[in-house]
Amino acid sequence: MIFGFGAAATALVGVHFGANAIERGHLAGWTAAIYSAVLCGFVGGAVALFPGLWANLFTQAETVREACRNYLQIVGPFYAFYGVSLCLYFASQGAGRVLWPVIASVLRVVVIVMGCIAAAREPGATAAQFFLVIAFAMAAQGLVTGAAIRLGAWRVGLAP
Structure with missing residues (x-):
């Protein structure tokens, strides 16, 4: 889903930046990022509300189904953030400015690693705590990517 919008965004942003139509490129x-957010948010929301639709497709083991349902209910609502970040990463390739989307991706990994280490050190840590870390990391990635581009990351190096 995101790859379709992202591939189109790469070409559209690249063409407009190449033609010096920077605002139109933005x-x-x-x-594309908004469409990605809506689509991913819809899918994430649907699986969060009805996790059994997905969890029951792949296994009969109830413990696996429960973990899947738990993950989808916690992380699913945050899929929209991931949709925004990945689509804007593709679009940033068209703009020739991928630094901030890459920084945001690295931030997501760092948040997950550090958050999961912290959760693992807590006695009685639950899977839900790890899923919350993943959800928070997705939100951080989407917000950092969006904010960076909104604040001018695609304008760096352009003539005024």
Whole structure:
């Protein structure tokens, strides 16, 4: 889903930046990101509300189904953030400015590693705590990517 919007955003942003139509390039990138957020948010919301639709497809083991349902209910609502970040990463390739989306991706990994280490050190840590770390990391990645681009990451090095 995101790859479809992202691939189109790469081309559209690249064409507009190449033609020095920077504002139109921004509009194309953000439009694709919004569609990605809506689509991923819808899917994430649907599996969060009805996790059994997905969890029951792959196993008969109730413990696995329960873990899957738990994950989807916690992390599913945050899929929209991941949709925004990945789509804007693709669009940033078209703009020739991927630094901030890459920083945001690294941040997501660091948050997951550090958060999971912290959770693992807690006596009685639950899977839900690890899933919350993943959800928070997705939100951080989406917010950092979006904020960086909104604040001018795609304008760096452009003539005024």
